[in-house]
Amino acid sequence: MSSELSMTEKMLLASSFTSTSIRPSYYIREPNFGKYDNIEDITVVWLDSHSNVSLDCFAMKIRLRYLINHLLTFHSISTCLEYMNSDIEYEKVFFIVSGSDSEIILPEIHLSPKIHFNYIFCNDKEKYENLSQTYSKIRGIFNDKDSLLKKLISDITSCLSNLLPISILSQASVTQKSLRDLSNESARFMWFQMLIEILIKMEHTDEAKSDLIEICRKQYKNDLVQSKRIDEFEKTYTADKAASWYTRDSFVYRLLNKALRTENIDIIYKFRSFIADLHQQLSVLQSTEPISTDEFLYRGQKLPIEELQYLQKNINGYLSMNTFVSFSRSSQAALLFAGKGEDRPQLESVLFQTEVNDGLAIFANIENVSYYKDEGEFLFTIGSVFRIADIEHIGNIIWVITLVIDTNANEDVEKLSKYLKKYYTGECSLLKIAEILFQIGEYDRAEHYCKLCNEQLHVDHQDRCRLNLLFGDIFRAGKGDFQAAEQFYVSALKLAQDSSLRASVLAGLGRLEDETGKYEAALTHLTESFDLNLKEHPNTTNEIVAKVYADIALVYRHKLDFTKSLEYYNQSLEINLQLLPDLHPSLANLYNNIAYLNTVLGKYDEAMKSYETSLKIQLKSLPKTHPDIATVYNNMAILHECNHDSQLAMEMFCKSLELFSAVLPSDHPTIATLYHNIGTSFHEIKNYPKAITHLEKALDLRKKILPLTHLHIAESYESLAYSYYGVYDYQKTLDFCNMALEIDPTRAALHECIGETRSKQHDYDGALVAFRKAIDLCNPLMMKDNRLLARIHFSMAQVLLTQEKLDEALECYKTVSLVPLSYADQDTLAVANMHLADIYTYKKQFRLAIESYKKCLDYNSECVPQVEMYNNLAANYFEVGQEEADEEYYRKALEIRKKILNVFPLDDQDLGITYSIIGTIYYKLNEYDLCLEHKEKARDHLLKNVSMNNDILTNICESIASFYELRGEMEKAIENGELLLKLQMDKFDSENPKNLDILANLCNNLGSLYHQVQNIEKAIECVEQAVTFERIAKISNPELYDNNFEILQSQVITCGNLAALYEEAEATEKQIIMLNRCLEIYSKLVLHSQQKTDLALASMAEIFKMLGGCYSKLDDHHMAFKSYQQALYFFIQLGSNNETMSNEYKENLENAKMKMNNKS
Incomplete structure (x- = not known):
């Protein structure tokens, strides 16, 4: 199907993602928020x-x-x-x-x-x-x-x-690590720390303590020891006892440390009041009890060998022990925990040491408030940052790791962190937690905390508008439940009391309408939001305006108005570059969307640069499992499809689907789009069954969640049509095309697909009707439609060529050949010029054919046979040379043939043909020695596979034999003549009399060559074989062989040649037989025209004269007399005035008569 070359544009460009509606997922997912099986370690x-x-x-x-x-x-x-x-x-x-x-x-x-x-x-x-x-x-x-x-x-x-101190979450498939490498994971650390900071700063009620006690009782419901401690905690706990309970061997530090280490936000939330109390207690202690800055603190523990090796590779890197972590003044006390290497090879004994720097981290001496008051213990708060200064192995027993308290792990991330904290941690509430969880793609958790917030807020609380707006965003972007999202947006709109909130809600409604295909309504609401924002913030250089610009750009993109979409995206980017930190995720989103538009416009290099910029920002500012990264992977996959790297595209689509599936419901529109994209990727590599499987999954999902008239459903129908075309199910192809056209009758590519399908069904008139309809629907002002136009004209030309409407096909191919490379792929242009040249050749317009073949070769396409194109180009140069007797064109033909020999790897057949043609060109140039040399090379190569090359070989051997005969080299002429005869015998067809004539002629010629070297015996053998072939031919078709002048004349020559050879061999009786055979043939010639009769009379007179001589040799004077008598008769009938010849005939007759009388 000719449209396959641009399947990317037709099936994928509408299926890329914008980053505006896709958010990340990162923390441990636990959909059942009331279920905690084992929350110990x-x-x-x-x-x-x-x-x-x-x-x-x-x-x-x-x-x-x-x-x-x-x-x-x-x-x-x-x-x-x-x-x-x-x-x-x-x-x-x-x-x-x-x-x-x-x-x-x-x-x-x-x-x-x-x-x-x-x-x-x-x-x-x-x-x-x-x-x-x-x-x-x-x-x-x-x-x-x-x-x-x-x-x-x-x-x-x-x-x-x-x-106790180990606490990191990477991915669900990776085990915990005790140390967080901040050089690579600063973004994850940043988001987690913001959540912790909000929890610490929130106002905590008695309900917070109740939540903590509830979860602990569930965990230890069958544990009498811990249950008693929980009772004690409930009765006696106050904020000033946080450090005491944390350092006690109890449920508190076990459950809290695991929650912090695994970053399980749901359990952490249950401990929110305790975390805040402990943090505040450390802050107070630090301020009231200053610590000497030259003092060292120590921590001993056993560390897995792989983690120690990881630290060794990252000296001067940054890490955080992401929990409340204890150190001691006493190195000896710390060494007791480290051990002496007794657990090798699994565990190494490690001593951490760090010099006190009181201004860079929150930590305090808790010796007086600890449960164990004689240990000299210091406690650092959550997320304290350290630099790995040195690692030393002491005495082959213990590793000493020197840490330096530091906060400057990543300057760019620090700028981003400060910026985000202004927004997210300024007002610390449950709603802010939900907003952060939404931003990092934790949609289920965001909904969970929104519900908690809904339970706590008073019915007329001012935050209810923001809450409903967030609910709407969660159901729109996170769950794909557009109906529920609309209900929440409408509720939020009713509650919006100021223009700023109203603008935000209208923008949310606009995004929802964009996703459901209501583009005009979306533009109306987004424009209204923009106007309200301008009233609130007259300065257009603000983030809200930039956001609305991006939303409007997305709508125009979906309306396929790419120019206007790009204009709005660039305006948004210009504003955000002035306001946002370099690593802000919004910049990555804009670069992603601009890259998409460059992909649509065919600017693939620019698109790739923008995607790389987007990904670079995301990898530094977002967790590695963030779905915004998955979004870029998806869109980069589309770009790889456009560059025809389907394997890489497939890998990236699957990676994108894996990330999205971890955070989105299985029936989310984004999941449907990923299935669609993977399906089209399978289509590109021609795995049509898998393509159909994924495309049908996408269609089923889209039918469940989108209006049945949505363009994405039309897109699914269209893609399925192409894939069913790939498995030759043409009826389903047409069905899906028609279903798609019912939704969007303006899709020219669908009519093209119908045309291709009709063509496969041999309904060529129907195909042409569809192609012309597609042409009518194309917009020449759009690049993608120009590409489509090129494909359609190409397909029309193919159909017209099949119908042998060469003039119309020629015009279509001309149209394609004139298309700029930016509007059509080089393969299509190459094939179009190839067919164009073929038609010109057929019409004997050799100069035009030459130009088209040259264009075809310039595209260097793998879709055209390069050697054949060069051969055809050379053949056309040869034809022009013959037409105009122009040596220059012969020379050009020769140059191309030599290039074929030097550049392309040819098999023996192609080598033989090429050498033969070169020989012919040399013949035209009168360079006969070179002609003969190349003809012999051709013969030698072609003899390696006689069955495939018999016809070519016979012509070559005939030419070589003729050359040697002309040069008088009879032995070589005979050698090639014998080969020529053998080749013709190998393809002998007894049913075809023409083959017998050819064999007879070859035998005659070979007999002549033997005669010239005086090998009379071989000459007779060859000509006798020629006579035999002619007799067999006559038996197979007697009527033809008795009435065709040329055939009769050829038989006379053969018999005459054999008679002459018999004469030289003195085989008089055999000579008589052949001469009588000649007479028999000539008797039939007299039945033809006058000119032919005169020739027959002369020949018959001569044959009777020769018969008279033969009989005289045998002393059969009676037969000699009769023969001479007949010879004189035919000579007289000829009416010749040649007296000499007349006298000779009369003298022969008299002599024969005299000898006959004397004998009697």
């Missing part, structure tokens, strides 16, 4: 498929209760494996397994990062000792519960101690 799993371990576990639970709360038992290996493979990334599993089960399950799980340690509990320790050599995480093999429990308690205690 440690889980003990016990597997024994051969006995009931419940009683053992019950006893162990009681003894472990003060350490952990989560112990699971399994009696089935498969069920245990299912749990191990489930979503438990944020827990450390201590795994107890029976001996027999260990041999089965350990190979499956030993590499899992979820498994912290393994313990084998069995009766026969020696039997399983070898497993410790294979699986490094095995901590021991035990045959009694006491020793097992003692080791387990020791390891869990150590793990809990080392987990």
